[in-house]
Amino acid sequence: DIxxxxxxxxxxxxxxxxxxxxxxxxxxxxxxxxxxLEDMMLPQWVKDELNDSLSGTPFDPTANILSCxxxxxxxxxxxxxxxxxxxxxxxxxxxxxxxxxxxSTGADVILxxxxxxxxxxxxxxxxxxxxxxxxxxxxxxxxxxxxxSVISGESEVSAAGNIEIKALDESQIDSVALxxxxxxxxxxxxxxxxxxxxxNTHAYIAGTSADKKAKILKAGQxxxxxxSLKPINKPTVNALSLGATAGLVAKGASIVDSTVxxxxxxxxxxxxxxxKAAGSTVDVLKIDALFEGxxxxxxxxxxxxxxxxxxxxxxxxxxxxxQAYIGNADITxxxxxxxxxTAAQAEADVLGLSIGIxxxxxxxISEATVSPTIDTYIGSGARVTAGGDIILQSxxxxxEVNAQLTPNGQGARANSDSSGGGIASKQGAHAKAIAAADxxxxxxxxxxxxxxxxxxxxxxxxxxxxxxxxxxxVGAVAKGESKATATASGTTSxxxxxxxxxxxxxxxxxxxxSMADARAKAADGGLLSGSGxxxxxxxxxxxxxxxxxxxxxxxxxxxxxxxIGKVHSRAESSGTSPIGGVKVGTSTARANxxxxxxxxxxxxxxxxxxxxxxxxxxxxxxxxxxxxxTRIEGTSDYNAWARSTSSSGSLLG
Numbered sequence: 001d002i003x004x005x006x007x008x009x010x011x012x013x014x015x016x017x018x019x020x021x022x023x024x025x026x027x028x029x030x031x032x033x034x035x036x037l038e039d040m041m042l043p044q045w046v047k048d049e050l051n052d053s054l055s056g057t058p059f060d061p062t063a064n065i066l067s068c069x070x071x072x073x074x075x076x077x078x079x080x081x082x083x084x085x086x087x088x089x090x091x092x093x094x095x096x097x098x099x100x101x102x103x104s105t106g107a108d109v110i111l112x113x114x115x116x117x118x119x120x121x122x123x124x125x126x127x128x129x130x131x132x133x134x135x136x137x138x139x140x141x142x143x144x145x146x147x148x149s150v151i152s153g154e155s156e157v158s159a160a161g162n163i164e165i166k167a168l169d170e171s172q173i174d175s176v177a178l179x180x181x182x183x184x185x186x187x188x189x190x191x192x193x194x195x196x197x198x199x200n201t202h203a204y205i206a207g208t209s210a211d212k213k214a215k216i217l218k219a220g221q222x223x224x225x226x227x228s229l230k231p232i233n234k235p236t237v238n239a240l241s242l243g244a245t246a247g248l249v250a251k252g253a254s255i256v257d258s259t260v261x262x263x264x265x266x267x268x269x270x271x272x273x274x275x276k277a278a279g280s281t282v283d284v285l286k287i288d289a290l291f292e293g294x295x296x297x298x299x300x301x302x303x304x305x306x307x308x309x310x311x312x313x314x315x316x317x318x319x320x321x322x323q324a325y326i327g328n329a330d331i332t333x334x335x336x337x338x339x340x341x342t343a344a345q346a347e348a349d350v351l352g353l354s355i356g357i358x359x360x361x362x363x364x365i366s367e368a369t370v371s372p373t374i375d376t377y378i379g380s381g382a383r384v385t386a387g388g389d390i391i392l393q394s395x396x397x398x399x400e401v402n403a404q405l406t407p408n409g410q411g412a413r414a415n416s417d418s419s420g421g422g423i424a425s426k427q428g429a430h431a432k433a434i435a436a437a438d439x440x441x442x443x444x445x446x447x448x449x450x451x452x453x454x455x456x457x458x459x460x461x462x463x464x465x466x467x468x469x470x471x472x473x474v475g476a477v478a479k480g481e482s483k484a485t486a487t488a489s490g491t492t493s494x495x496x497x498x499x500x501x502x503x504x505x506x507x508x509x510x511x512x513x514s515m516a517d518a519r520a521k522a523a524d525g526g527l528l529s530g531s532g533x534x535x536x537x538x539x540x541x542x543x544x545x546x547x548x549x550x551x552x553x554x555x556x557x558x559x560x561x562x563x564i565g566k567v568h569s570r571a572e573s574s575g576t577s578p579i580g581g582v583k584v585g586t587s588t589a590r591a592n593x594x595x596x597x598x599x600x601x602x603x604x605x606x607x608x609x610x611x612x613x614x615x616x617x618x619x620x621x622x623x624x625x626x627x628x629x630t631r632i633e634g635t636s637d638y639n640a641w642a643r644s645t646s647s648s649g650s651l652l653g
Contacts, residue, residue, distance in 0.1 A: 002064055002117075004091040011098045018106040021159075023095040026114040027145075029064050064089060065119045083137045089117045089171075091145045099153035108161040109219075111149040115199070116170040116231075119143060123177045137177045141195040144262070145171065151205045154212040158280070163219040167203040167266075169228045173258075175239045191254040193239045197293075198262040201228045206327075207271025215273045218280035222333070226266040227290045228320070235294040235347075236260045241312075242300050254301055254312045260293035260344075263321040270381075272329035285333040289324040291372070294345040299364075301352040313365040316346035316412075321373045328381035335388040340376040341395040342437070345410040350429075351417045368414040369434040370463075371490075372396065380446035380498075387452040390502075396437040396492075397462040407513060411435045411464030416482075419472040428481045429471040435463035435514070436490040445548060447498035455500055455555075456507040461492040463541060464515045469533075471522045482522040483534045488514035488569075490541055497548035506555040512543040513566040514595070522575045522587075532586045537569040539639070540594040547601045558620045563599040566628045571642040591642035599625040 008023040015021060065087045095111040102109060119141045149167045151157055173195040203226040207213040216222060230236040237258040266289040268274065275282035297314040324340040348366035376394040378384055399408040416429035439461040449455055469482040492512035500506060518535040545563040547553060571589040601623060629639050 002089045008095045014101045016103045020107040022110045029118045085139045096150045109159040121175045138192045145199045147201045158217040166225045169201040191241045194257045196259040206269030217277040221284040224266040228264040235296040256297040257315040258295040258297045259317045264291045265323045270328040275332040282333040287338045291342045311363045314348040316348040318344040363428045364416040364418040366414040366416045368412040376441045380444040382447045392457040394441040407462035429469040431467040431469040431484045433465040433467040435465040445497035451502045455502040458509045459494045463488040466517045482520040484518040484520040486516040486518040488516040499552045503556040509562040510545040514539040514541040516569040533573040535571040537571040538592040539567040539569040544598040565597040587644045589642040589644040591640040593639040
């Protein structure tokens, strides 16, 4: 375990300087650790196999914790061993100004925290015996750090230059587990990897009470940035399980579970005054919360014996909370920009092969889920004045390309592949992918906004789920079953309450694109065979844009309320039995597109009656809801597309 506390603090003090004021706290991983396999008590051929397996993968032994555990058991009778690795990092990294007066008369005030905690684990267990070999290999890893940059309490901060409040996290877990059990009679092997990154990365200003406010008196630009990033070209959590069992009876099992969550928040909280001092100004207020996360779970399994059984499961989950907001605060600036943004990917991949002379069974399960919660808002009681624009936006899996926001192609990916052969063979592959982000951008009831130019709030979400399953079974009696489901749902919402005045336009817009793609293949061959493939693809997002009841909105030009949705669901199933005596099988595909797209004034539940909403637009008032069909490669421009095929070369079927 690692439990560090690293802090840079100014508390209960008065600081004045003509130079920069800088508070920096960091906790970083060490340099690369070479030759990490040399001290493991494993045969050289096992070390060579590990090096070969890891070559070309994101695995990299640079870490705060490098855990290498190995066990070898050999016996003429029964050999049993277990390898268990548990690793935790729970650090606090903080830069803080509390109950203090801090002034830079000629430069910047900067608070910055950085953390790149990393765990790398390599666990290997080998059991060899003439009679029976039992082997278990387990790895449990957790990173749960707190990374904060804060101005709090009854503080007053002023800078001739900029004020920057930044918190940055770049944590990662790499985990590999190898289990090998081989015996003349029975070989049983199991691996389990569970890894979680759930840090809290926050950058904020917050007072204590109405009598003890935090005040920003002067700044050229005020930046609040909270960033949870993944390493370049590497997943946040990467887990790989390698299992092999051999014997007259061989049984193997693995579970790989990877999660990326936690919270990323940048905000001006309650009891804050910004740019209110006489003769002082803040040119730009920029609040950004950015999350990048990828969870990857992979399992590879081989079972060989007269009778063999292999069951393997991979789970990948990305579910952070990401927020950028203004609370009950009094703020004046020239321009105000508030953004929450996520780029999230979950990948679960299982591949299994079971070979036997007698009975053979294989079951491969993969589950990938991307379900972040993203909020950008100005809360009740806030009083926000801008000489220029006030812009709020929430973005999920959108990136800027050539000055345009476009989907980044990320989402949930589940893949299962099960193959086997024996006198009696049963193979099953199940894949489930879910992309369901909740994205919300809003101005709360009780807030007051005034802009010399535009007020714009928008939410953009791209939910993409792909599930693929393939099963292949060969035997005198053979059954192959594959099932894939893909669900792209979630809620994308932009709405406005309170009292809002803009000299130019007021725009409230929500755009949600949901893509669900499920594909399954099943193939078998035998005297008596049956295959089944089943797919369900569902695209069911809710996209809504509205102005609340009792809201008061006054625009010098246009008022726009727009909700736009793009959906597509694709389901494709195929079954094949090229040879066989008796063939029984089914192939089913279901594609469902059920979006709800709503744009209104007066509240979603009161769409046709707006007596309580006061709307003044000197030019156009536009309310529009639009559904756009889109395409997944290989299909037509339909909201839902399904195809099921089956072929048989059996004598009777």
